Amino acid sequence: MKILVPTKRVPSSDERVRIRPDGSGIEDAGLAYMINPFDAIALEEALHIREQRGSDVEVIAVGVGNADFENELHTALAMGADRALRIDFDGSLDPWSVATVLAAVAQREKPNLVLMGKQAVDDDANQAGQMLAGVLDWPQATFASKIEFVEPARLSVARETDRGLETILIQLPAVITTDLRLNEPRYASLPALMKAKKRPIETVSCQDLGISPEAKVRLVRLEPVTIDRTCERVADAAELVHKLRYEAKVI
């Protein structure tokens, strides 16, 4: 069984996002990056499935981007991925173009399962997995918080929805996008990282895949969000209720 884990490289969550004065994007000089946390959860789940089911499971981490991505893919190897694959691309990406790249990778690698994060914490789009499933005409289970094999090629997935926890059964091959509560990703140890850095990362060009990804979502500008509220301190419950009733008029 082959599990493909597409990952995205995003600014580290420890970093405060600063927007360039011209609004063309975020200030990326000196910025630290990491694997998108939801993708790390997907990778953890893939490793967990391998540990449960044995050595016939192969876990392949995938990244779409320029050579800078190698750092995060080495982290994926250090966490335990069997192989890492980088699709070399330096242009602008959106969920649609990512889905077309990943569909080409899926056709080449023929995985049984694609596990990826439900959204990336930079653009918060929450689309690529669903689009990939649509392009491949595979079943999908989004926002997964529990994954269980019920048959060799049939999975039960619990999904976090607005209405509650929904359970669906899906036939492999399939795309699953992972939510926060699925697992707690392991850390890559320093020795494992050192060792992983020596391992090669397979690089494939878009030309090799026979595709030319084109983004359809264009970012015109990025604006900072400021909240212009000044907190008025109140003394007690009575004053608060009075303010809500007669000043803010919300109750």
Added chain:
Amino acid sequence: MTILVVAEHDGTKVRSGVYSAVTVARDFAKTSGDNVELLVLGSGLDSVAADGARFGHVIVADHPLLANPTADRYARIIADVAKARDAVSIIANATTFAKDILPRAAALLSAAMAGDVTGYSFANGELLLRRPMYAGAATGVVTLDGRPQVITVRASAFPSAEPLDRSQECTAWNVEASKLPNHSEYVGLESRPTSRPELTEARVVVSGGRPFRTSEEFENYVGRLADALNGAAGCTRALVDAGIAPNEWQVGQTGKVVAPQLYVALGISGAVQHLAGMKNSRVVVAVNTDPEAPMFSIATYGLVGDVRQIVPELIRELGK
């Protein structure tokens, strides 16, 4: 041409968030001269269709195989309807229903999509969409190439549409069962029953954080205050992780995004991920023992103190 509103429903009526999507669709139509049509999918949709018809012509995809919202089937129908009606835009309100299904429908149409849209403008005939990025720390202004454009809108960011003077027609969509995908199966939904309004639709939301250590405690303070205000109850991620509150009550970057008239944060320090889910609320009240809690920095009113003491006092004051 058509602006298609995919209308989520509860089996009887369309959900109130759909009204906001209709508002956006009507406004687009004012500029373009297109028709606004609603699409409902499900099984046994007579009352849903009649409810939707108050807002526009309804296309009804009614079939036992559509009884539950499985993305592969629903996306296929949405894409087929969009093609048949020559849709220029497909709009839905941003819930997990639409977030699951619409990107897949977009892919079937090779269409671009923008999710969680909170505003828009037109410049030189081009639609500029505003949407939150980086956990709400930034707003991206984006354009979508090609047609149709697939959009989910945050219901709280737009007013509700008014029904038309008279109901429009409903047209049955011919569901070709043999062509529907058949590789996923709906099993069931597990949710904690609540008589309170849905979080994303409520005018008032009362949320609790770490001070509440059991479900009973949460109910006694957060739940009771929510009831006193006819509001919904929400919580932080920590409470869901601890099993104190069900995950559909979580407010934040990865939970629900709410923007009610009044948001009351009880013992919530104000992590950036939580703020992403509520900071656009009109009035924010923070109650916390720690006067330095970040929640105070985005609050309208702040009260320093113990929630266990303050909540019963608030309920008493509200009863006066």
